[in-house]
Amino acid sequence: MTIQRTNGSLYTHIENRIATIEFGHPASNALPGELLNRMADTFRELSRNDQVRVIILKSEGERAFCAGASFDELMSISNQEEGTLFFSxxxxxxxxxxxxxxxxxxxxxxxxxxxxxxxxxxxDYCLATEAAAIKLSELTIGIGPFVIEPAVSRKIGLAAFEALSWKATDWQNAYWAKEKGLYAQVFEKISEVDKEVQFLAEKIASYHSNAVKALKKITWQGTDHWDTLLQERAKISGALVLSEFTKEKLKSFKK
Structure with a gap:
């Protein structure tokens, strides 16, 4: 199944109990609101699909995995409601x-x-290439990584999250991300990553489905409050994105 629009594309393929979600956008695989909503719906649908045992998440092309929020959409936000809706x-x-x-x-x-x-x-498990550097640049445009903080801190720890957030102009390389726990493995070539991703997916798909579900549930224990927490964080970002500081920074970045 492919969902293709001017503000991004989403492709879902299921084979041998493995579902692959591939998203794309001309602006380095940025994420506009509609693409985010489609992606969320797809994860929910696959969660209920008895023919699926494991999911692979990837993006188009060989360069950027994801440029984060769509700058065009950020610039178009004109009120608190629109801002909260986008970050939601x-x-x-x-x-x-x-x-x-x-x-x-x-x-x-x-x-x-x-x-x-x-x-x-x-x-739940990430494999990356040596080119997969990371950066939390939100402070540079007057907002912050508020919505994603719980997920990032859960994975790499609060200290590493703070290091990324305060040094908002600095890239951290893939081996730094592996050391902190974001990536489980790092490879030199994309072909090597793809081979290992497929091998792992096939292995997981062969395991007892109830055991896999139980492990997934246990590893996310203590996050039930995130439905409320992340929505509250979206309101913070939705208000900050309306500032003149942010509007000017977005314009300058676009230029």
């Missing part, structure tokens, strides 16, 4: 990944920023 998209995706009964393998082939780091953190 990230909350919906993370919560859909969190509550999904199937383990999610992240295939990270290149650089990832902001909300893209949140996506990687919400995966």
């Amino acid at each position: 998209g990230f909350a919906k995706v993370i919560n859909a990944m969190r509550t999904c009964t199937k383990p999610i393998i992240g295939r990270i082939q290149g650089k990832t920023v902001g909300g893209g780091v949140g996506l990687a953190a919400a995966c």
Whole structure:
């Protein structure tokens, strides 16, 4: 199944009990609101699909994994309601990944920023290339990584999250991300990542489904309050994005 629109594409393929979700956007696989909502819906649907045992999340191309929030959409936000609605998209995706009964393998082939780091953190297991550097650049445009913080901190720890957030202009390489726990393995080539992702997915698909579901549930224990928490965080970001500081920064970045 493919959902293709001017603001992004989403492709879902199921074979041998393995579902692959591939998203894309011309702006380095950025995430506009509609694409976020479609992605959340897809995770929910696959969670209920008895023909699926494991999910692979990937993005198009060989460069950036995800550029985070769509700058065009951020610039178009004109009131608190619109701002909260947009950032709620990230909350919906993370919560859909969190509550999904199937383990999610992240295939990270290149650089990832902001909300893209949140996506990687919400995966249950990530494999990456050496090119998969990460950055939380939100402070540079007057907002913050508030919605994704719980997922990122859960994966790499609060200290590492703070290091990423305060040094908002700095990239951390894939081996730093592996050391902190975001990536489980790092490979030199995309072909090597793809081979290992497929091998792992096939292994997990062969395991007892109830045992896999139980393990997924246990590893996300203590996150039931995220439905409320992430929505509250979306309101914070939705208000900050309306500031003149942010509007000017977005304009300058676009130029």
